Amino acid sequence: MKYIVVLGDGMADEPLEELGGMTPLGYAQTPNMDRMAREGACGMLRTIPEGYEAGSDIANMAVLGYAPENYYTGRGPLEALSMGVDLAPDDVAYRCNLVTVEENTMVDFSAGHISSEEGAALFASLRKAVPEVMLRAGVSYRNLLVVHGGKGAASTPPHDIVGQGISPFLPKDGDADLLLRCMETSRLVFAHHPVNVARIKAGRRPATRIWPWSGGHKPAFPPFEKKYGKKGGVISAVDLLNGIARCAGMEVISVPGATGYLDTDYDAKARYALDAIERLDFVYIHIEAPDEAGHLGSVEEKVKAIERVDGVVGTIRDKFDGVLAVLPDHPTPIRVKTHTRDPVPFVVVGKGTDGSRAYSETAGRSGGLGTRNATEFLEFLFS
Numbered sequence: 001m002k003y004i005v006v007l008g009d010g011m012a013d014e015p016l017e018e019l020g021g022m023t024p025l026g027y028a029q030t031p032n033m034d035r036m037a038r039e040g041a042c043g044m045l046r047t048i049p050e051g052y053e054a055g056s057d058i059a060n061m062a063v064l065g066y067a068p069e070n071y072y073t074g075r076g077p078l079e080a081l082s083m084g085v086d087l088a089p090d091d092v093a094y095r096c097n098l099v100t101v102e103e104n105t106m107v108d109f110s111a112g113h114i115s116s117e118e119g120a121a122l123f124a125s126l127r128k129a130v131p132e133v134m135l136r137a138g139v140s141y142r143n144l145l146v147v148h149g150g151k152g153a154a155s156t157p158p159h160d161i162v163g164q165g166i167s168p169f170l171p172k173d174g175d176a177d178l179l180l181r182c183m184e185t186s187r188l189v190f191a192h193h194p195v196n197v198a199r200i201k202a203g204r205r206p207a208t209r210i211w212p213w214s215g216g217h218k219p220a221f222p223p224f225e226k227k228y229g230k231k232g233g234v235i236s237a238v239d240l241l242n243g244i245a246r247c248a249g250m251e252v253i254s255v256p257g258a259t260g261y262l263d264t265d266y267d268a269k270a271r272y273a274l275d276a277i278e279r280l281d282f283v284y285i286h287i288e289a290p291d292e293a294g295h296l297g298s299v300e301e302k303v304k305a306i307e308r309v310d311g312v313v314g315t316i317r318d319k320f321d322g323v324l325a326v327l328p329d330h331p332t333p334i335r336v337k338t339h340t341r342d343p344v345p346f347v348v349v350g351k352g353t354d355g356s357r358a359y360s361e362t363a364g365r366s367g368g369l370g371t372r373n374a375t376e377f378l379e380f381l382f383s
Contacts, residue, residue: 001350002322003230003282003381004273007063008309009056009238010291010332012344012361018299024290024334025345026360028306032314033326033347033359040349042356042367047330047344047374054339055157056291057214057240059329062374064244064284065228066221074152074216078243080144082252083136087218092150092175094212095240096135096143097158098122100205104165109158109295110141112205113261118195119143122207126189130182138239139260145182145212150175155213159295160338171212179212186210223249224282228382233276235269236260236286251280260288262301266308270315277320282378287312294332302334323350323381326359343371348381 011025019027047059049068057075058068076093087093098119100108120137127135134146151174161169171179187209190196196206221244224232233251234241237260242252255272257265264287273283287309293302313326327346330339345364347356354368372380 002277002320004277004285004316004320004322004324005063005283005381006285006309006313006316006324006326007060007287008290008306008326008328009286009288010294010330010339011306011309011328012331012342013294013302014331014333014335016299016334023361024299024302025306026358026362028303028310030306030310030359032310032317034357036313036317036324036326036347036349037356037359037363039353040347040356041352041354041369042345042347042359042363043369044343044364044367044371045327045346045374045377046371048341053157054330054341056238056329056339057244059374060241060244060286063327063329063377064224064248065375065378066244066248067375071219071221073219075214075240076144077216077218078247079138079142079239080136080146080243081218081246082239082243083138083144085134085136085144085146087146088148089217090149092147092152092215092217094145094147094155094179094215096145097211097213098141098143098207099158099209099211101166101208104167106158106161106164106166108205109162109211111207112199114141114199114207116140118199119207121195122190122193125193126186126210129185129189132178133182139237141207142239143210145179145210147175147178147215150215152215153179155215157213158211162295162337175215183209183211219247221247225249228282228378230281230382232282232284233280234284234286235273235276236288237264238286238288241286251276253283261292262289262305264289266312267315270312273316274319277322285312290328291332294334295337297334297337299334317349323348325381346377351381
């Protein structure tokens with residue numbers, strides 16, 4: 001038997017007045033997911049364990065069966081491994097956003113979704129000014145900062161504080177003094193950088209500084225194939241997911257045109273998944289777009305992103321006769337523009353039927369598969 005999971009990051013939401021009291025998932029035109037509900041069964045997953053913040057790192061680890069309480073050390077080291085950075089035992093790797101801060105307020109956690117080329121140019125200049133840390137440019141605003149002999153630091157994801165003053169959320173304890181110096185240096189280096197001069201001239205937001213967060217040491221996962229007896233692969237444009245895949249010894253499947261944003265090549269992800277499942281037992285397709293729309297607070301973009309995820313599901317469903325599941329990793333409600341801890345709905349074809357008529361949060365809550373812990377989800381699929 002073969003298995004495919006399509007994960008729409010942040011796809012779950014809350015009822016919205018502008019959608020007639022429906023959620024974006026319930027409102028969107030999703031004929032393929034709805035067909036799955038009619039031919040399969042629905043339920044709910046608890047993806048965020050008690051004591052952990054609602055994040056894609058925690059949630060996706062849990063969905064893949066790696067209990068965060070046993071294996072999670074931080075988001076930074078997962079992204080480092082995806083970038084090919086070989087961390088020493090005493091290295092602490094931090095996810096490092098390029099952000100826009102104006103008048104001490106977090107205006108944009110992505111610096112206007114700065115391009116990878118622009119980010120690399122900014123990091124090249126900053127690297128000369130802070131030689132005491134390792135800086136590695138990544139994809140768009142998502143980059144890496146490594147402290148050798150680091151102690152870690154209390155930190156806050158920048159997407160959680162958009163519109164708020166940054167002072168209460170600056171790094172604390174451990175490596176905080178070093179991180180704060182790097183942040184201040186970045187502010188000075190970026191102030192008149194040609195990249196930002198050009199962005200401002202074009203009416204786009206500049207990257208005013210770096211924001212390091214979620215640091216940790218290199219984790220150790222049991223290999224996916226040893227854990228489940230199946231060869232698995234991951235399709236994602238996000239370093240975090242590819243880092244989890246590398247930790248688990250899964251194949252990282254690169255897809256040209258996959259951006260990790262609203263403009264990603266959805267069709268290509270479906271095609272590459274169908275090709276990969278010919279040689280693998282399990283493929284995990286991660287699509288970031290609904291989460292990005294939720295962080296933007298854009299109802300229109302979130303509905304569009306969900307409908308495009310549905311197109312991926314349709315392409316796969318037409319050509320795949322194994323077990324297929326669709327789910328979010330966590331909600332990213334339009335109302336709060338960040339992640340929440342609520343359980344998420346899932347739909348599965350190939351594990352029986354329950355009389356569901358459509359796929360949505362409501363269908364998940366009333367579905368015959370009940371509410372489960374995410375760490376048990378793949379065991380359920382593979383059983």
